[in-house]
Amino acid sequence: MIKPDLLKCFIAAADTGSFSAAGRLIGKHLATVSGNIARLEDELGVLLFDRDGKYPQLTEAGLNLYDGAKVVVDSVERFTRNANQLSAGVPATFTLAIDENIDFQPIAKILKQAQQQWPYLRFNVVCQCVSDIFAAAREGEVDLALTPSLEGNSQFYEFQAIGHCxxxxxxxxxxxxxxxxxxxxxxxxxxxxxxxxxxxxxxxxxxxxxxxxxxxxxxxxxxxxxxxxxxxxxxxxxxxxxxxxxxxxxxxxxxxxxxxQIQYDLIWPKNQPLNEVHQFFIKGIKPIFSKA
CATH class of the missing domain: 3.40.190.290 (D-Maltodextrin-Binding Protein; domain 2)
Structure with a gap:
């Protein structure tokens, strides 16, 4: 299997137009970049660069393989970052439920920020009536929900009062x-x-x-x-x-x-520990309601 490091050197050299510039770009010595590209050419059985001139020029084969190399490297990096997030306790999915009667636009801005922070976390957002949200919380089908404060329902969820709407x-x-x-x-x-x-x-x-x-x-x-x-x-x-x-x-x-005004809470299933994604939304949503 071809190592991603070899492909990274190839891509950097193609992008910068020289092996020395590629080294500066990815933080490797010129000899390492040149050696990795030569090794890659040996493994592939094709010449990727024409080295006759002052600067290396992509061959036809190099041009043909460039896009595929980018896809492989991007996929490996995405896979690695995703695995690092999971190992750090970030969930694979996060379901956020919002009372359908409330203006969702301010919450959408918080969601965009969360997506930027955890680009490989799959977010599920549902806007539902309050009774459906409580039923989903009871069944553990939501990670966090924004609902009006209702007495007598907290036996199956934890909550934090966040302010008034x-x-x-x-x-x-x-x-x-x-x-x-x-x-x-x-x-x-x-x-x-x-x-x-x-x-x-x-x-x-x-x-x-x-x-x-x-x-x-x-x-x-x-x-x-x-x-x-x-x-x-x-x-x-x-x-x-x-x-x-x-x-x-x-x-x-x-x-x-x-x-x-009406009081709003953030709720989550009982006995579900709060992770950094929960904390991010709680911290982001609370100021929206404290200003109301």
């Missing part, structure tokens, strides 16, 4: 409510309210959220937002950070003397 009441800029200077409870009740379809009607969150007798149910934050933008009705949006959204007006009904 603002709840804003919004409608489209073309909606009749957007034109009113003052908005009463009666005004809200006179128009369709867009509600999360996954909310249990017996749940306290549903009882607090539902205000209008006319309801349009939909799943997920972005689907709710699209219906609001389309003028279907008004909705309570869960926004961990203040964001400006096109065609949306934030309303300030008379009953809202203070900012409406």
């Amino acid at each position: 603002d709840i804003v009441i919004a409608c489209s800029k073309q909606h009749p409510l957007a034109k009113k200077r003052q908005i009463t409870n009666d005004d809200l009740m006179a128009h369709t309210q867009i509600l999360g379809s996954a909310l249990d009607k017996q749940d306290s969150l549903y009882q607090v959220s539902k205000m209008s007798p006319s309801v349009c149910c939909v799943n997920g934050y972005h689907n709710t937002l699209q219906l609001v933008q389309a003028g279907v009705g008004w909705a309570m949006l869960f926004a961990p950070q203040q964001t400006s959204v096109a065609d949306i007006k934030i309303l300030a009904p008379e009953f809202m003397q203070t900012q409406m």
Whole structure:
């Protein structure tokens, strides 16, 4: 089997145009680079460089084999880094569950940073209703989940309170409510309210959220937002950070003397030890909610 070190010398020489420059690039002596390339040529039975001129020139065979050599070296390096991560305790996969009623955009930025730090870790992200998230946590099917704080469920998971999420009441800029200077409870009740379809009607969150007798149910934050933008009705949006959204007006009904908020937790299955990936997400997500 051809050793990757030989291929690295070949690639460096092809990229830099000289054996001495290749040595400087990969931190090896000129004699080592020249010897490794000669050894590689012997093993392959082909001449990779024409050495007649001042600088070595790739032969036709060298040009033909260059791309394949890059693939082999990249694969070996990827394999090695992946193995090093696993041996250091980084999991092969990590499943993150997010309450579907919350704006996912701030969390997506944290996920991008995690992907950059662990490029060979396979991330699974699911946006689900709260009941499905708790069921998945009970079965050990998620590694970490972002959910509203609910009492009486912690017998099967560990949790850490991370802060509050603002709840804003919004409608489209073309909606009749957007034109009113003052908005009463009666005004809200006179128009369709867009509600999360996954909310249990017996749940306290549903009882607090539902205000209008006319309801349009939909799943997920972005689907709710699209219906609001389309003028279907008004909705309570869960926004961990203040964001400006096109065609949306934030309303300030008379009953809202203070900012409406809901407490959020990060949860994980009981007896599951926290690894560095858990800690990364906990550290990254917590400031999003502490600013809310």
